Amino acid sequence: MDLRVSPYLYIAPFFVLFFLFGLAPMFYTAWVALHEWHPIGGQGDFVGLANFTAVLGQGMFWKSVFNTLSIFVFTAVPQLIAAIFIAAVLDANLRAGTFWRMAVLLPYVAAPVAVAIIFSNLFGNQFGLVNNLLATVGLPQVQWTGSSTASHVAISTMVSFRWTGYNALILLAGMQAIPRDLYEAAGIDGASRLRRFFSVTIPMLRPTLIFVIITTTIGNLQIFDEARIFGGASGNGPVGGADGQWKTITLYLWEVGWRQANLGRSAAIALLLLLLIVLIGLINFLAARKIASDTGAKR
Amino acid sequence: MRTTMLRRTASAVAAATAAALVLAGCSTEGSKPAADGKIVLEIATFGDWGYAPYIEQWKAKHPDVTVEYETAGGGDDQREKLLNFLGQDSGLACVEALEVDWLGELKQFSDRFVDLADPELEDRWFDWKSEMATTDDGKVVGYGTDIGPQAVAYRADLFKAAGLPSDREAVAEYLGGADATWERFYEVGAEFTTKSDAAWFESVQGAYTAMINQVEHAYENEDGTPKDLAGSEVERIFRTVLRHGTEQKQSAGLAQWSSDWNASFKRNDTFAVVLAPSWMAGTIKGNAGEGFVGWDIANVFPGGGGNWGGSYLSVPAQCKHPEEAKDLAAYLTSAEVTLDQAVKNGGGTPSQVEAMNSPKLLPLTNPFFDNAPTGRIWADRAAAVKVVPFKGPNYKKVHDVVVAGLNRVDVDKSQSVDQSWAQVLSDLKSLN
Numbered sequence: 001m002d003l004r005v006s007p008y009l010y011i012a013p014f015f016v017l018f019f020l021f022g023l024a025p026m027f028y029t030a031w032v033a034l035h036e037w038h039p040i041g042g043q044g045d046f047v048g049l050a051n052f053t054a055v056l057g058q059g060m061f062w063k064s065v066f067n068t069l070s071i072f073v074f075t076a077v078p079q080l081i082a083a084i085f086i087a088a089v090l091d092a093n094l095r096a097g098t099f100w101r102m103a104v105l106l107p108y109v110a111a112p113v114a115v116a117i118i119f120s121n122l123f124g125n126q127f128g129l130v131n132n133l134l135a136t137v138g139l140p141q142v143q144w145t146g147s148s149t150a151s152h153v154a155i156s157t158m159v160s161f162r163w164t165g166y167n168a169l170i171l172l173a174g175m176q177a178i179p180r181d182l183y184e185a186a187g188i189d190g191a192s193r194l195r196r197f198f199s200v201t202i203p204m205l206r207p208t209l210i211f212v213i214i215t216t217t218i219g220n221l222q223i224f225d226e227a228r229i230f231g232g233a234s235g236n237g238p239v240g241g242a243d244g245q246w247k248t249i250t251l252y253l254w255e256v257g258w259r260q261a262n263l264g265r266s267a268a269i270a271l272l273l274l275l276l277i278v279l280i281g282l283i284n285f286l287a288a289r290k291i292a293s294d295t296g297a298k299r
Numbered sequence: 300m301r302t303t304m305l306r307r308t309a310s311a312v313a314a315a316t317a318a319a320l321v322l323a324g325c326s327t328e329g330s331k332p333a334a335d336g337k338i339v340l341e342i343a344t345f346g347d348w349g350y351a352p353y354i355e356q357w358k359a360k361h362p363d364v365t366v367e368y369e370t371a372g373g374g375d376d377q378r379e380k381l382l383n384f385l386g387q388d389s390g391l392a393c394v395e396a397l398e399v400d401w402l403g404e405l406k407q408f409s410d411r412f413v414d415l416a417d418p419e420l421e422d423r424w425f426d427w428k429s430e431m432a433t434t435d436d437g438k439v440v441g442y443g444t445d446i447g448p449q450a451v452a453y454r455a456d457l458f459k460a461a462g463l464p465s466d467r468e469a470v471a472e473y474l475g476g477a478d479a480t481w482e483r484f485y486e487v488g489a490e491f492t493t494k495s496d497a498a499w500f501e502s503v504q505g506a507y508t509a510m511i512n513q514v515e516h517a518y519e520n521e522d523g524t525p526k527d528l529a530g531s532e533v534e535r536i537f538r539t540v541l542r543h544g545t546e547q548k549q550s551a552g553l554a555q556w557s558s559d560w561n562a563s564f565k566r567n568d569t570f571a572v573v574l575a576p577s578w579m580a581g582t583i584k585g586n587a588g589e590g591f592v593g594w595d596i597a598n599v600f601p602g603g604g605g606n607w608g609g610s611y612l613s614v615p616a617q618c619k620h621p622e623e624a625k626d627l628a629a630y631l632t633s634a635e636v637t638l639d640q641a642v643k644n645g646g647g648t649p650s651q652v653e654a655m656n657s658p659k660l661l662p663l664t665n666p667f668f669d670n671a672p673t674g675r676i677w678a679d680r681a682a683a684v685k686v687v688p689f690k691g692p693n694y695k696k697v698h699d700v701v702v703a704g705l706n707r708v709d710v711d712k713s714q715s716v717d718q719s720w721a722q723v724l725s726d727l728k729s730l731n
Contacts, residue, residue: 011711040385041386041407042386042465058693062727120558121558124557126553126562126563127562145711146711147711231554236373236375237554242710242711243707258379258382258383260730298483
């Protein structure tokens, strides 16, 4: 075996699979996006970029972009803060540490659709548990499916419930890899617990944080299950609210493709979503690098 | 086997399964050889249509076939599933249920279905029922299961408390008897709501669906092309139901089939009336619970009879055992089976002429609805239906847009009637 070709052969299986199941469908999607395409009837006339212009010209598309970003912010920010906090607590020497770590992961094991159905019932407008509790305390009831903000809060709660524990465990693994002598040194220098957390833990967590932030971003931009089930669990009714209050991009893509039977436009939305994810992923990668290095421990 | 023909409801669990299937992109083969060499046929309906015992009967005559019965999801799930997997030529069960609102849409692709035309079965169904599933060139896409003639299901206890007549003959008379009109219906609604804390009917969507099913060409012209709805009958009905439903607060403001809507039936004082097609009787009982007392059905319907829903069984062309599948579909839609179902359910409305005319059907009563003579009521209501609405390739898509408009005003309360109607018109423009 020669050393020039064989390394490429070793990595070839990945790229063959990636091409078959990753890249090829993407190119096919682009092909579909350039045509009229019915889910049953299949390929129709070539329409060039008409699907893209039609999608970009629709208020509902921009609304779905807004919804997706809004749910992303409502989810990602509290979720990351909570995950770091939980990880820090778990990193301390707790009794029965393994038990707590397992417990944190439990919501992640639950099927997302099951979680969404239960939460949808909790967030019922008239007879939901949350509104009942609000009423007992004397607070006004919230029309959860009525406004964008309320529905985004409800959906973010479902998503956070599922993912906070998972992220906490990944961050915990990162924290445990931090050499303990750094903390000792900081302690001897007179740094408080809080100071040690911000000046040692966070900067040392940088690679893990970047990983968590990027996966969270990609996941949150593709939110589907929770939004699909929210507001109506019986498999009937409008997708993402009567006014699209919580219609995310993926939900809109689904609706256009399989409710309005217009796969061409649906494919165009998919590609626009891809662009958006790449763009936001990039911004967020740069931001995460900056934040982590600004706090200073490196070098 | 508690309730059958739960057309549009499905338990949360069922929805979960359906959604999970869809999400996983998971597909099941319509037929596959089992380990013991038997053929496996799958049949899928949206909600449990109570076919289990009849499948057993059919299997007894076909010992070489195993049947798997899937009951997941709602009607909209079912449509999405068919749109998706008919195009892929795999992934569907051998017998798939179709709903009348989107039958016209799928009929465009009749080559994806096995032609079920059978000279022996030609006279089994009411003409209008079988015509709806027949293409212009004579292919039969589906066998009719049931029809959905509508009556007024009402809460006798709430009527009484509000000082309205409460026994079913008096209620029918009070609403106008044979000449009942929508004006009278909303008039009584206004009277009821001033005397009771409860709303008159459960949702604007329900009232609208009842009214639109009395219009022959609601959304489409005779050739199936979409109509311009500005200033149309649709707009008039849209504004009428919202005026009474939201401005006069006759509607309980619930989105049909939502978790709130399902839960509301367990409450005592949410609304007094459901404009109920025959299959809805099972939904009401299922949602309220067996022990709930107060429901009754009046043999009357505003606007001269109406039909909502009613389904078909089809065999997708991708099925590998079309003969067996066709035979199973034919058996499950036979007069014998549908009549037996109606008898067990305390009344129902088969689409088979022989079953509907059976002397067994008329004397049936339904204990949940205070022993209402449901056999007689559904038969009369079916006879009162005068209009068979045309439902072409665009019906369901347009209907969804209009219903979303209703719910923006009725449920979300986020828009005025004018705003919402304007958005309906613009949303329709962007459909294609």
